[in-house]
Amino acid sequence: MKKYLQGKRGADLLHDPLLNKGTAFTATERDALGLRGLVPPHIHTQAEQVHRVLQSFRRKPNELEKYIYLIALQERNESLFYRVVMDHLSEMMPIIYTPTVGQACQRWGHIFRRSRGLYITASDRGRIAQLLRNWPHTDVRMIVVTDGERILGLGDLGANGMGIPVGKLSLYTACAGVHPAQCLPIMLDVGTNTDSLLADPLYIGTPLKRLRGPLYDELLEEFVNAVQVQFPQACLQFEDFGNANAFALLQRYRDKICTFNDDIQGTAGVTLSGLCSATRLTGVKLTHMRILFYGAGEAGIGIGDLIVEALKAEGIPEAVARRQCWYVDSKGLVVRSRTDLVNHKLRFAHDHAPVSDLLAVVDDLKPHALVGVSGTPGAFTESIVQAMARHNPRPIIFALSNPTSKSECTAEQAYTWSEGRAIFASGSPFAPVTLNGRTHVSGQGNNSYIFPGVGLGVIASQSSRVTDEMFFAAAKTLASLVTPGDLAIGRVYPDLVRIREVSAAIALAVAEVAFNRGFARQIRPANMAELIRAQMFQPDYEDYV
């Protein structure tokens, strides 16, 4: 942090969240930096401050109030915020990320206190570079950008979607140690088609219908080019775009700049990893697995594509690999005879009679795994879970839709209806479930296991691209860290408390790919693992004088 001091003193220092230590400024710092009298006399340690924060946090009456409290802390004192989040990750993550961040986005204009990140609107065309130059930090390495069209499974929240880039970047820092000064959340406010937001006087975005067509594409092109000039070392993560734009943007930029789409590729990584770990419980290898996706959007198709890559790496021909992945969308089973399929679904449209009902599809295909990525709560009914349990001794059921209110079924339902045999994971966390004296701990199949480590690896290697091979490497690494103890309680992901170790290992695997494929823009260090570890931000207070 000291390098960001740059002559700051007194109130300026206290009001800079990157540098502020509040009551923890030492006597020497108070004298040397013009702080004496501006902070209460008692000098507290960071541990004492954490104690105070936790007391206040736990007194809040509900999750949204907890969110507001934590964000206010982040805006006051980033080191303390990250200390609290990192040391109490299981408690804090559902607040700063899914599910509570979803509620926060829905209420963003109403809970708004202080601006965080950069807002770029359609009327900023021609001056986006200038807006990027307004950002106070120059060494930006990770940008998360959204246009708010598909926020979690909550739909079009327009500029209110800013909570997602803010939350994701907090996880880059908390889970992988990407320095907060290197993180930039961006909202591309291109309007919203949600009438309730347009009618809300407290909405913080431009109250106009969504920009579409060539004007949208031109704005995006100007934005991407401006980022390349202003922050040439940054990785640009596209987040929560509507699915047509998400696929198109990934296609347009993935081979030109350092970019990825977390909904497509990050979700793929975490799900592939969960499926690989599940094979250790089912005994059915990935090469023999039939996987049925409920939802054929960004997440579903992204996962299928990565599974195909994984199967090809095992020597399975692509056409055969594709037939292991089946999809049901809002119109039923995705089959070749359908005439309503958009481009990204075509590669998974197989020869089969049309079937509209999920239960009938399960009974017909007898999948080993059922993966929910539809944003449709309750879609995995008792009869569907029972059908999965009828066809499999250990049915794999992943209800990945976020937030919790959109989950295809709950952990309790999956375990109860399958008589405790389901291998269950969900996008948002569920509490452990005790059934007939046995406690089942479900895993959180959330891309937060993947993207922080991928980002760290890309930054550490200064990679010029983010490739599917990197997500494949990340998935394998994540799966390799699942212990027999995790599996024994039913969890196909490592314990979240190990997330920094997990992210460091993923970063190393990703950096290896970057060096092996010639994407790294630096000399390969003698000890990459050490370089990664040394780069990871620690939220300890540093002496400024």
Ligand code: NAD
């Ligand atoms: P998307 O809009 O691209 O795709 C949604 C898909 O669901 C579409 O194919 C649509 O046809 C299908 N669908 C909608 N209603 C349906 C119904 N009633 N029956 C069958 N199919 C239906 O969205 P996406 O990006 O793929 O995200 C989908 C969900 O997955 C969201 O809830 C999102 O939060 C969640 N997700 C979770 C993670 C994670 O890490 N766990 C990551 C990304 C997305």
